[in-house]
Amino acid sequence: MMILKMYVTMIPVILAGIMNMLFVRTKLYSRIKFPIDGGKILSDGKRLFGENKTWAGFFGMIFSGALAQLLWGFVCLKIPQMCYIYSYFDNTPLFNLAAGAAMGFAYVLFELPNSFIKRRLDIPSGKTVGGAKGCVFFLIDQVDSLFGVAAVFAALYPMPLWQYILYILLGAVTHIAVNLILYAAKIRRNL
Numbered sequence: 001m002m003i004l005k006m007y008v009t010m011i012p013v014i015l016a017g018i019m020n021m022l023f024v025r026t027k028l029y030s031r032i033k034f035p036i037d038g039g040k041i042l043s044d045g046k047r048l049f050g051e052n053k054t055w056a057g058f059f060g061m062i063f064s065g066a067l068a069q070l071l072w073g074f075v076c077l078k079i080p081q082m083c084y085i086y087s088y089f090d091n092t093p094l095f096n097l098a099a100g101a102a103m104g105f106a107y108v109l110f111e112l113p114n115s116f117i118k119r120r121l122d123i124p125s126g127k128t129v130g131g132a133k134g135c136v137f138f139l140i141d142q143v144d145s146l147f148g149v150a151a152v153f154a155a156l157y158p159m160p161l162w163q164y165i166l167y168i169l170l171g172a173v174t175h176i177a178v179n180l181i182l183y184a185a186k187i188r189r190n191l
Contacts, residue, residue, distance in 0.1 A: 010171060046122070048116065065105070066101040111144050113144070118137060
């Protein structure tokens with residue numbers, strides 16, 4: 001039952017990630033995609049974050065998070081006991097918009113250090129590499145944003161450290177499964 005409640009709590013973030021993935025494939029996105037780093041090259045001759053970390057994607061994830069949590073709140077009106085955060089907060093549109101925006105913000109914010117490190121290691125933006133380095137960054141790519149999302153959950157309701165870690169593990173497995181589906185559907189370009 002606990003795992004199910006954790007998934008019910010995570011569904012808006014999963015939906016927001018899919019919504020944002022679809023958004024970044026639109027013509028609107030291609031017209032407004034400005035890199036967060038402004039194309040800045042650091043003293044090492046490499047970009048700060050790279051071409052794929054854009055303001056449109058950043059704010060798109062915040063908007064997608066707010067919208068997904070708002071919609072999920074309506075679904076959960078009949079089953080509030082199945083979502084951990086509704087055990088501590090009222091399921092209201094204003095709360096859902098704020099909580100969803102916070103989850104979206106944490107999601108994209110916690111991806112940035114990974115992008116920074118990958119640029120230092122000459123891993124091209126939006127690309128994967130082989131070998132041990134590729135395996136390590138494949139795993140990091142699945143969990144980086146989850147540390148932020150789980151931190152938002154931890155701020156919304158008390159949880160032990162093991163549950164925080166379990167959110168990251170469940171999220172990673174789900175992230176891999178969703179990426180495989182999106183890749184097979186040709187919505188995602190690489191795993």
